[in-house]
Amino acid sequence: MHLISNSLGSIGLVLVSAFIWQMLRGCIIIFTGICAIIFLKKKLFCVHWTGILVTMFGLCLVGLSGILEEPNNRAAHEIMIGILCILASQAIQALQITLEEKILKHRGYHPLHVVSMKGVYGMMFMCTISEQFSEIGK
Numbered sequence: 001m002h003l004i005s006n007s008l009g010s011i012g013l014v015l016v017s018a019f020i021w022q023m024l025r026g027c028i029i030i031f032t033g034i035c036a037i038i039f040l041k042k043k044l045f046c047v048h049w050t051g052i053l054v055t056m057f058g059l060c061l062v063g064l065s066g067i068l069e070e071p072n073n074r075a076a077h078e079i080m081i082g083i084l085c086i087l088a089s090q091a092i093q094a095l096q097i098t099l100e101e102k103i104l105k106h107r108g109y110h111p112l113h114v115v116s117m118k119g120v121y122g123m124m125f126m127c128t129i130s131e132q133f134s135e136i137g138k
């Protein structure tokens with residue numbers, strides 16, 4: 001999940017300005033709140049919803065400014081695709097954070113165990129992918 005999230009974020013960074021990319025990364029607050037409600041059954045209070053709404057308003061302004069300015073002679077649809085890639089990236093990252101919290105709290109795993117599992121699975125996944133790409137190059 002981390003690899004997909006970083007890949008989408010990098011694609012978004014290529015398509016939009018760096019300040020838009022950095023500001024839109026703040027939408028992880030929104031997606032994490034939603035995932036916490038769905039998967040962790042947490043109750044958000046008024047202060048949480050206020051923070052989410054203020055963040056949404058600010059992110060809408062940033063996204064709109066990016067589309068209206070069209071920096072670097074990019075078409076509006078390229079900037080929209082970049083923004084959507086960044087939003088998808090942050091949604092995946094929020095899902096990953098929420099699932100890690102669920103594993104840590106509800107399954108009773110030690111945090112170091114979860115980190116080591118994440119590293120081992122990531123290494124196995126990357127070895128499999130790199131093996132496949134090395135076969136393509138031959």
